[in-house]
Amino acid sequence: MTVLLELRSLDKRFGGLHVTRGVSLELAAGDRVALIGPNGAGKSTLVNQIGGVLQPDAGSIHLRGVDVTRMPQPKRARAGLARTFQITTLAPQLPVQRQVELALLEREGLTHCVWRSIDAYPALQAEAQELLVRLGLREHAATATEDLAYGEQRLVEMALALALKPKVLLLDEPMAGVPKGDGARLLAALDALPRDLAVLIIEHDMDLVFRLATRIVVLAEGAVLAAGDPDTIRRDPKVRTAYLGH
Numbered sequence: 443m444t445v446l447l448e449l450r451s452l453d454k455r456f457g458g459l460h461v462t463r464g465v466s467l468e469l470a471a472g473d474r475v476a477l478i479g480p481n482g483a484g485k486s487t488l489v490n491q492i493g494g495v496l497q498p499d500a501g502s503i504h505l506r507g508v509d510v511t512r513m514p515q516p517k518r519a520r521a522g523l524a525r526t527f528q529i530t531t532l533a534p535q536l537p538v539q540r541q542v543e544l545a546l547l548e549r550e551g552l553t554h555c556v557w558r559s560i561d562a563y564p565a566l567q568a569e570a571q572e573l574l575v576r577l578g579l580r581e582h583a584a585t586a587t588e589d590l591a592y593g594e595q596r597l598v599e600m601a602l603a604l605a606l607k608p609k610v611l612l613l614d615e616p617m618a619g620v621p622k623g624d625g626a627r628l629l630a631a632l633d634a635l636p637r638d639l640a641v642l643i644i645e646h647d648m649d650l651v652f653r654l655a656t657r658i659v660v661l662a663e664g665a666v667l668a669a670g671d672p673d674t675i676r677r678d679p680k681v682r683t684a685y686l687g688h
């Protein structure tokens with residue numbers, strides 16, 4: 443299987459605090475890799491390095507064989523990396539469909555045309571509608587994002603990330619703050635992600651992790667403590683001590 447994302451011995455310090463210690467990881471098409479670990483283990487710091495928000499002090503990041511370690515965020519997105527954030531970053535007053543259309547226009551390098559109606563681009567309009575259907579948002583197409591329930595806003599975030607047609611998707615705690623009752627819709631959306639996408643997900647909800655992940659990587663104190671299929675991780679005494687036992 444083609445490796446889409448590769449981390450080679452990533453290292454990151456904040457002053458005297460060593461928060462990423464020689465982390466190596468590979469994701470191939472179709473992988474669903476969950477990154478778990480206790481609070482402060484360094485999960486967000488690692489994902490921020492992959493996304494380009496933070497620069498590693500040592501090591502390298504390769505996206506589809508290209509070294510992107512020093513590549514700025516927007517360029518990484520164009521190279522096939524998309525992410526959602528733990529905190530929603532949506533334009534609150536815009537209708538859902540318009541937001542997705544803007545993301546598609548941006549992907550196509552048509553941002554200078556944003557004042558034009560999407561009617562000028564029927565293929566993009568159809569793609570926006572299809573994305574809304576896939577994520578169960580069709581009935582909210584005309585709704586301002588700020589009027590949606592929090593779980594639905596997370597779905598819009600996912601639609602915006604998918605609009606980039608990524609090869610690798612980073613999901614930072616998609617279930618955080620989502621009421622239990624709305625979780626099923628998010629799960630359905632995660633199940634319906636394109637099969638050939640490589641997904642790296644940070645999540646504290648262990649039900650979701652063990653349901654979705656094909657592989658689990660456990661971080662502890664910035665280093666990989668264990669990595670393997672969900673059954674292996676579930677039985678690993680080191681993991682139970684560091685995390686699952688809590």
Ligand SMILES: Nc1ncnc2c1ncn2[C@@H]1O[C@H](COP(=O)(O)OP(=O)(O)OP(=O)(O)O)[C@@H](O)[C@H]1O
Pocket residue numbers: 456459461479480481482483484485486487488
């Ligand atoms: N910008 C920063 N400056 C200094 N220290 C930081 C910074 N960001 C994170 N840290 C520290 O780095 C360590 C790892 O934090 P990080 O947020 O990556 O952990 P995490 O595994 O994502 O935790 P959580 O599950 O609580 O979100 C923590 O000790 C945190 O306090």
